[in-house]
Amino acid sequence: MREFTARFATDEEIRAWDSHVTANPSGGNLLQSQAFAEVKKDHGWTPRYVVYEATDGSQPSYNLALEKRVPGLGKIWYMIKGPDVESIDDMPGIVAANKKFVAGAAKGVFAIKYEPEILASDYASGLLARCGLVKSFEIQPNDSTAVLDTTPDEKALLKSLHSRGRNAVRRATREGCEVERVELTEENMRAMYALMDTVGQGHAKVTLRSYEYYRAFWTNFAERGQGRLYFTYEDGEPSVGAYVIAYGSKGTYKDGGSKPRRKQYGDSHLLQWQAILDLKNEFEIEQYDFCGTPPSDQLKNKEHHYYGLGLFKTSFTKTVVDYVGLWDQPLNKAKYAAWANIGEKVQRQLWVRRTGQPFY
DSSP, rough: OOEEEEEEEHHHHHHHHHHHHTTTTTOOGGGSSSHHHHHHHHOEEEEEEEEEEEEEEOOEEEEEEEEEEEEEEEEEETTTTOOOOOSSSGHHHHHHHHHTTTTTTTEEEEEEEEEEBBBBBBHHHHHHHTTTTTEOOOOOOOSSEEEEEEEOOHHHHHHHSSSHHHHHHHHHTTOOOOEEOOOOOHHHHHHHHHHHHHTTSSSTTTOOOOOHHHOOOOOOOOHOOOOOEEEEEEETTEEEEEEEEETTTEEEEEEEOSSSSOOOHHHHHHHHHHHHHHHHHHHHOOOEEEEOSSSSGGGTTTTTTTTTHHHTTTTTTOOOOOOOOOOOESSSHHHHHHHIIIHHHHHHHHHHHHHHOOOO
16 A cells, blocks of 8 residues: 655646646546636635645646635535545555645644545445545435446447437437537526426436536536537427536536427437537547446436436446445544534535535
8 A cells, every 4th residue: 555645736736737637547537627626616615736646656646625614623625526546545545644734734624525436345445444534425426327438439339328328319310309519608508507407306306506606617617628518409499408528538427407298209318429429539538427326236226316317327338336435534533523413514504594505
């Protein structure tokens, strides 16, 4: 197991942040990006740019930590979709490095929430527990997710899809369904938000943030050439929408929505297929994350709130991965106990009452 040191990134490193993050061991994650940091900065969080350097001199790992002050306790860090490490065996070194870090340059942090994209296993959970980490509740929707390998050529890629997805794409194409990439105008963004809200009223029980949050999110990624919006239309109005992102070698289906009881069969499948091809051809993505399914052992559970979404997403790929989820590092045991027992619940309630938005 390797040892690490932790430090804050330099101004020069921050200016080139995305190039550093996408060079991380697992290729980075869009929720570690500069665009996302800018969004969270305007929604109650302070971005901290942290660099982990292995003592063996290998490639450093660049990670975004979101910081929030908690009255009476100090600062909590949420290392969203991080840290980016080569394997679970690097986590003890990261945990130890952070313990030293908060005793010095990062003083005042009483707990860190980790969310590494490490595959779940008994070994991984056991190792994290032995590091002194505490399992917490999931925050992001894609701790289990469907991932499509996009490295084959277009013909082979279409053949690799599940037969349900492949047949839907072919039928929609045959019946003249059209997919359009659209500009991020105010009208189009509001139409997209309305489609998302329609999904939120259904079985998926999607909780939407404010329109202003999504507008900032979509705009920040689009301005950096990383995000784009697609629609299909029915009766002259948007009927299916998707916002997708290319970040490094990864594509992600970030946001989606659709009207119920549509006439066109396979329109949502064709939209995804077109978005995947565009990201593959223009950015050479190597994988496409459908961003959230039930856990792999609950895909057939009709009571799971992501069951319907899971059916759609697994019609493209049979590969569903489960990550280790969220783990807390208590750096001040007394303050962490106060946070875990009541502080977190109170702060989340107060934040929702004051802003109408989720705490995280």
